[in-house]
């Protein structure tokens with residue numbers, strides 16, 4: 001099927017998920033929407049996050065997408081179950097795929113989850129993990145400062161190391177063996193998180209697992225494009241694109257020039 005896949009996020013961070021989708025599904029066309037005008041979502045209430053997510057999805061459906069990837073962990077945690085029931089399109093979120101992976105690889109059944117305040121308060125990862133295996137011990141911690149640090153490119157600064165040590169100390173204390181990076185931005189800080197947690201702790205990023213789940217979904221629902229072609233990628237944002245374009249390089253690993261501003265309040 002030749003329609004595009006739609007990916008949305010509260011801003012630039014979802015490009016870490018888009019990057020994985022591009023590499024798993026190189027023949028697919030993709031439309032990415034980043035709500036940079038209203039980012040961040042992570043400290044907002046459930047009502048507002050749901051309202052924003054409905055508008056983001058309405059924008060994508062106007063472009064005839066065949067499936068939607070909700071790259072934002074906050075939206076996936078707080079709003080997706082309700083919204084998925086309202087629309088007639090397959091949606092992949094970023095909670096269940098990494099949770100399944102973590103439950104599969106954990107050696108001692110002690111899993112840590114880090115994310116935004118809204119993601120952690122929702123308890124969404126813990127609920128899914130307990131459904132998969134009620135014996136698992138889950139430890140959660142909000143790490144809100146990781147978002148601006150990643151956006152500033154502060155990936156290897158001493159300040160970032162100090163903050164990571166403080167945030168992750170409780171995870172080390174309870175000796176998690178697996179840690180879910182439950183936020184779009186955290187893959188950029190993977191190196192410092194690994195240094196602080198130690199090599200024995202398995203880190204699970206949500207982008208890779210969501211891209212795998214998207215590949216399976218397209219295959220199962222016979223929505224995949226014929227392999228071999230090269231997909232087109234289009235990017236839309238809800239405010240001036242300059243900052244998005246500038247930061248995108250860190251998140252996507254390449255430069256972007258085709259970014260269009262849209263008015264999300266119309267949706």
Ligand code: DGL
Pocket residue numbers: 009010011013014039040041042043071072073074075115116119147182183184185
């Ligand atoms: N995209 C958000 C997430 O993955 C992080 C940024 C925000 O708070 O909007 O939870």
